[in-house]
């Protein structure tokens with residue numbers, strides 16, 4: 354097995370003409386971890402993936418594999434010499450080859466019996482042994498994408514880069530294919546990049562998450578950190594809806610006061626006299642009849658395990674999410690308690 358190293362983008366930029374598509378990106382892909390790169394269409398995610406792979410040349414900065422420079426101002430190791438596996442959204446299998454032959458394709462350096470044995474081993478790992486002799490047109494999209502990922506992993510690449518690999522799949526199949534594929538990748542212990550525009554996919558599956566907007570990585574960290582402590586509104590909304598409240602710092606009590614309740618000021622809070630915006634997640638409220646913060650329910654809709662509550666208090670409106678753990682949704686006047694863990698200063 355090849356030694357595992359980080360795959361690193363160090364201050365990497367990429368220009369098309371005068372337009373900066375990737376702007377000073379720093380991202381380290383760690384062995385055995387799934388790093389997700391999340392952002393809207395056109396943010397520069399695929400371009401950063403291409404910079405890692407060697408399909409694109411940086412206009413400045415460096416790409417490294419461990420201590421080895423793959424690209425910088427002077428060096429450009431071509432994609433085919435980097436031994437980095439790439440998986441795109443379209444399954445791109447060879448149509449005239451069976452599942453086994455597709456996986457064995459990248460193993461030309463091995464004697465035939467070993468190639469076939471390794472291909473059979475990969476088919477088992479992706480739970481497709483029964484489809485060994487099927488041609489791509491005889492397989493479902495999910496089966497094809499599993500074979501594509503096995504084909505990329507079989508030659509023991511130093512890293513795997515995936516560009517929206519699951520977004521072409523039927524939602525009913527997607528979870529299963531994704532779980533099988535990501536487990537196979539993690540078992541190899543190589544660095545893996547998952548480019549996606551799907552926040553739920555990124556939060557559920559990433560060990561490390563980077564958010565990209567207009568060519569820049571705005572924030573990176575664990576999914577939990579980014580969800581609960583986003584640095585700005587764009588990063589916050591990339592991971593889900595937020596409620597914005599006008600807030601004041603009460604220097605006497607040390608609390609942050611909002612129309613929907615108060616929270617202790619966090620340790621990192623820089624005291625200010627000016628009003629500011631407190632962001633919070635819709636699930637940041639607990640219903641508590643004894644709370645001094647009483648609000649009116651304007652509408653309530655059960656949406657599976659969560660109920661969407663539109664509430665009003667003294668002219669402030671908000672849409673909350675509360676657990677659907679009662680037979681009828683809350684109505685009338687309710688008491689609200691704000692959970693500071695899901696609040697952040699914007």
Ligand code: ADP
Pocket residue numbers: 369374392393394395396397398399400401
């Ligand atoms: P994402 O993957 O986040 O959707 P991309 O990296 O594909 O974003 O593209 C980022 C921006 O770069 C887009 O505005 C796109 O139009 C532009 N772009 C991508 N490839 C090229 C190219 N070869 N020439 C010029 N512009 C490009």
